Amino acid sequence: MSLLKVEKFRLWGLVPMVAGIVGLGILPFFARAYLIEVVMMYFIYIILAQSYRLIVTIHDWQLYHIVLYGVGAYTSGMLAKDLGIPVFAAIPLGGAMAALVGVAITLPLLRTKGWGFYIATYGLAELIRLSWLKFRNPFGGSTGIINIPWPPVLGGIDFSDGIPYYYFSLAVMLAVMYMLYRIENSQIGDSFKAISMDPELAASTGIDIPRHRLMACAIGGFFAGIAGGLLVHRLGAVDPKLFNIVTMMYLLIWVVVGGTKTFWGPVIGVSVMHTLFELSRPLIEIRPAFFGLTMILVLIFLPGGIGSLITKAVDRFRRSQILPAGKAE
Amino acid sequence: MNSQLLIQTTANAIAASGMYALIAVGLTLAFGVMQMANLAHGHFFMVSAYTVYALYALAGWPFWWAVVAAVVVGGVLGLIVERAIFRPLQGDVVSGFIATMGLMFVFEVLVGEIWGWGLSKPIPSPYMHAVSFMGASVAFQRVLLIPFAVVSIGGLMFFMRYFRLGRALRAVAQDPEAAALQGININKMTALALSIAGAYAGLAGGLMSTIYAVTPSLGGHLILPALIVVVVGGMGSIGGATLAAVIFGFVITFVSTLVDGVTAVMVSVTVMAIVLAIKPQGLMGRVIA
Numbered sequence: 215m216s217l218l219k220v221e222k223f224r225l226w227g228l229v230p231m232v233a234g235i236v237g238l239g240i241l242p243f244f245a246r247a248y249l250i251e252v253v254m255m256y257f258i259y260i261i262l263a264q265s266y267r268l269i270v271t272i273h274d275w276q277l278y279h280i281v282l283y284g285v286g287a288y289t290s291g292m293l294a295k296d297l298g299i300p301v302f303a304a305i306p307l308g309g310a311m312a313a314l315v316g317v318a319i320t321l322p323l324l325r326t327k328g329w330g331f332y333i334a335t336y337g338l339a340e341l342i343r344l345s346w347l348k349f350r351n352p353f354g355g356s357t358g359i360i361n362i363p364w365p366p367v368l369g370g371i372d373f374s375d376g377i378p379y380y381y382f383s384l385a386v387m388l389a390v391m392y393m394l395y396r397i398e399n400s401q402i403g404d405s406f407k408a409i410s411m412d413p414e415l416a417a418s419t420g421i422d423i424p425r426h427r428l429m430a431c432a433i434g435g436f437f438a439g440i441a442g443g444l445l446v447h448r449l450g451a452v453d454p455k456l457f458n459i460v461t462m463m464y465l466l467i468w469v470v471v472g473g474t475k476t477f478w479g480p481v482i483g484v485s486v487m488h489t490l491f492e493l494s495r496p497l498i499e500i501r502p503a504f505f506g507l508t509m510i511l512v513l514i515f516l517p518g519g520i521g522s523l524i525t526k527a528v529d530r531f532r533r534s535q536i537l538p539a540g541k542a543e
Numbered sequence: 544m545n546s547q548l549l550i551q552t553t554a555n556a557i558a559a560s561g562m563y564a565l566i567a568v569g570l571t572l573a574f575g576v577m578q579m580a581n582l583a584h585g586h587f588f589m590v591s592a593y594t595v596y597a598l599y600a601l602a603g604w605p606f607w608w609a610v611v612a613a614v615v616v617g618g619v620l621g622l623i624v625e626r627a628i629f630r631p632l633q634g635d636v637v638s639g640f641i642a643t644m645g646l647m648f649v650f651e652v653l654v655g656e657i658w659g660w661g662l663s664k665p666i667p668s669p670y671m672h673a674v675s676f677m678g679a680s681v682a683f684q685r686v687l688l689i690p691f692a693v694v695s696i697g698g699l700m701f702f703m704r705y706f707r708l709g710r711a712l713r714a715v716a717q718d719p720e721a722a723a724l725q726g727i728n729i730n731k732m733t734a735l736a737l738s739i740a741g742a743y744a745g746l747a748g749g750l751m752s753t754i755y756a757v758t759p760s761l762g763g764h765l766i767l768p769a770l771i772v773v774v775v776g777g778m779g780s781i782g783g784a785t786l787a788a789v790i791f792g793f794v795i796t797f798v799s800t801l802v803d804g805v806t807a808v809m810v811s812v813t814v815m816a817i818v819l820a821i822k823p824q825g826l827m828g829r830v831i832a
Contacts, residue, residue, distance in 0.1 A: 275637050322820035328636055329580045330778055333770045334819055337812040340767060344805050459763075463648065466641055500656065506648030513642045514631045 227528075238384055242377045250380050252492060254448065257387040258441045259488055263468045263480035264394050265437035270474045271398065272430045273410035275332055277462055278319060278339035279438055282312040284457030285342065286439025287446040291362040292352065294447070301365040301373075305443030312439025313432040315342065320431045324424045336459070346454040358453025365447050383444050390437050395477060397433065406430055460502075464491070467509045473519020482520050550679035552800045558685040560792025561692030565747035566765065567772040567784040568696055569621075569740030575716040575779025576736040577729065579629045580640035585766030586650040587741050591617045591748030592757045593654055596664045606669040610749035617745020618738040625737035630730065647763060655759040663756035688750050695746060696785055699739070703781065712736060716779060767808065768795060771815045777828020786826060790814075 242250055266279045290308030293299040299307070319338040323331055346353040353359070364374030371378045397403050405426050408416040417423055446452050464487075472483020487505070494501050512519060566588060573579040591613035599609035628646065632638045658664065670687065673680040703709035714722040715732045723729050755761060772791050776783030791811055798807035818826065 273637075275641070319816075322816050325823035326774075326819050327823075328778075329574060329578070329640060330774050330819065330823070330825070332580075332637075332640060333774045334815060337767065337771055337774075337815050341809050341812040341816075344809050348805050348809065463644055466644065470641060499660070500652050502648035503652035506645035506652075509645035510628060510642045510649075513638045513645075514628070517638065 235388065242380055247376055250376050254380050254383050256484060256488060257383040258444050259468065259484045260481055261387055261390050261437055261441040262465060263472070263484050264391060265434045266465060266469055267474050267480045268394055268397065269430050269434040270469065271403070271410060272406040272427060274427055274430060276335035276431065277332060278335045279434065280457050280462040280465055281339040281342050282316050282435045282438040283442040285315045286312040286442025287452045288346065288353065289439070290443035291359055291446040291452050294363045295359065295361065301363060301447050305440060305447070308443040309436040309439035312442065313436040316431040316435030317428050320428060324427065343454050343457055356454065358451060360451040362446055362450050362452065364450065379448060386440065386444060390440065394437070398477060402429065464505070467505050470509055471512050471519055473521030475518050476521035476525055479519050479521030486520065547679045550677050551681060552797055554676065554679065554681040555685065556793040556796035558688050559796045560789040561688045562747050562751055563768060563772050563792050564696055564785045564788035565692050565743050566769045567776065567788050568699060568781055569743040570769055571773045571776060571779055571781060571784040573736050573740040574773065576712055577715065577719060577733045578634065578636045579733065579737060580636055580643070581624065581740070582640055582643040582766060583624065583646040583650060584740065584744055585769060586647055586762035587617045587620050587744035588748035588765055589759065589762035590620060590650060590654060591745035592752035592755065592761065593658055595749045595752040596666050596757055600664070600666045613749030614742050614745040617748065618742035621737040621741025622734055625734045629733060629737065650762065651759045660759060663758045666753045666757060668753040684753055691746065691750060695743065700781060708735065768811065771811055775815050775818050775825055777825030780825070780827040783825055783827030
């Protein structure tokens with residue numbers, strides 16, 4: 215009896231997901247063009263936040279994730295513009311480049327731990343970002359690169375149009391989420407969590423920590439680069455300001471507010487915080503303080519983020535259904 | 544580079560070293576005691592510089608009283624941050640450091656809303672004259688910082704070594720639990736460490752306020768070099784932070800003068816990466832933190 219109910223609840227858990235996907239799927243039929251563009255940014259940010267969470271499961275809170283997003287954007291944009299590589303091939307190449315750069319800047323820092331590691335990742339991120347600013351050729355300096363090719367017409371569908379590109383980004387986002395979900399629930403994902411919980415114990419069971427850290431930053435970096443590619447071929451331009459520490463702060467805010475303990479946490483974080491961000495446009499000057507304060511309050515009073523609240527609520531509901539009343543705990 | 548420019552740049556580099564040392568010493572002290580990673584430390588400097596602006600340039604206080612007020616403001620900010628952020632998050636390095644990143648936003652907006660965004664605040668220097676030295680002239684305001692840095696950092700080292708409170712701070716840094724068993728109140732020690740840190744940033748901010756372009760984003764510009772100095776010096780090591788401050792004071796000033804500011808940051812980050820690859824614990828750090 216109770217087991218059956220557990221299965222039933224697990225199925226119920228799929229309902230919001232299916233509803234969400236169906237909702238996003240039919241949105242373009244009755245939304246204005248502007249809204250479609252806004253929602254597309256959510257897809258990109260969700261890819262960023264989810265890929266960052268994978269790295270966080272190994273407890274490497276690095277601060278170069280946004281710069282890897284930028285590496286993906288610059289690489290994909292430059293490959294398409296300067297070398298004429300088709301956009302749909304340039305985007306994964308941008309991802310590969312971001313993964314490579316991520317590994318390259320993590321390598322010298324593998325022996326540093328804790329705060330030293332976070333600060334060093336911030337420093338190296340700035341090194342890359344400033345080199346875009348410094349070397350006008352080929353990166354275009356502070357104005358960045360413009361006239362980046364739009365996606366082509368493929369199979370009669372013009373992907374430079376808003377709606378086809380919307381579906382393309384949605385599909386990429388869902389694919390990335392699926393892959394990240396599978397990675398998290400694989401043996402590699404378990405090793406990541408073991409390392410973050412107790413590195414010494416993990417090492418003693420034969421888990422190669424440096425290798426797993428590099429793996430996490432390569433996988434996370436790859437998807438961040440994909441997000442950058444998606445962005446750059448929609449904007450048609452890229453500049454270093456998009457990838458500064460302030461953007462990194464917003465990524466941290468999404469991830470922290472949503473919660474990193476649960477897979478869906480960052481999705482919730484992006485949905486809630488980016489909506490507030492869009493709605494608070496009239497308060498543009500004081501907006502950063504509101505977001506900073508929210509993050510501080512969440513860290514102190516709700517360390518698991520919104521995700522943990524939902525887990526708790528669902529747990530309580532399940533228990534109240536399965537156990538007879540009065541015997542609960 | 545002629546000899547006049549060389550001397551002038553050297554003098555500027557010494558002054559910059561003093562400033563980085565004053566900022567980094569507090570940062571590293573706070574980290575050493577209970578691993579408080581304070582990213583809003585540069586914003587203590589910024590708020591203190593605004594204190595001097597408000598009291599000296601606007602309200603007409605004597606410069607030195609304004610600097611004293613800046614030191615007090617820095618110390619009080621340190622106390623508040625310890626009480627409001629680090630104590631509830633006790634020991635959680637990541638949360639503390641992300642929360643203080645959020646605090647950077649809060650400080651910036653508060654200062655921007657009170658004193659205005661945009662252009663920097665002009666603060667007339669009380670000492671307009673320059674010191675001539677071997678054909679080069681260096682602004683007296685910059686020279687002024689050097690004795691202050693030497694005395695206050697020397698004083699801090701003396702305090703840490705020979706005073707009961709200083710020794711208690713070091714005990715907490717080495718082993719909080721053992722220190723607590725000796726009857727040392729850890730909460731008082733973390734409060735003391737962060738208020739010392741704030742006061743030192745306040746001193747640097749107050750003295751340098753007439754030289755720097757005082758804008759709400761000043762703290763954000765200063766924090767990266769300060770963090771690099773702390774990491775390279777060795778987390779929690781005051782001597783290491785001072786040594787690294789001198790190294791980066793020279794590197795940043797010379798590269799800025801010869802090439803430009805962006806390159807200076809790039810070079811210092813590269814130096815940091817090389818040091819960390821060879822010595823992960825920093826130049827004078829004992830443990831990998």
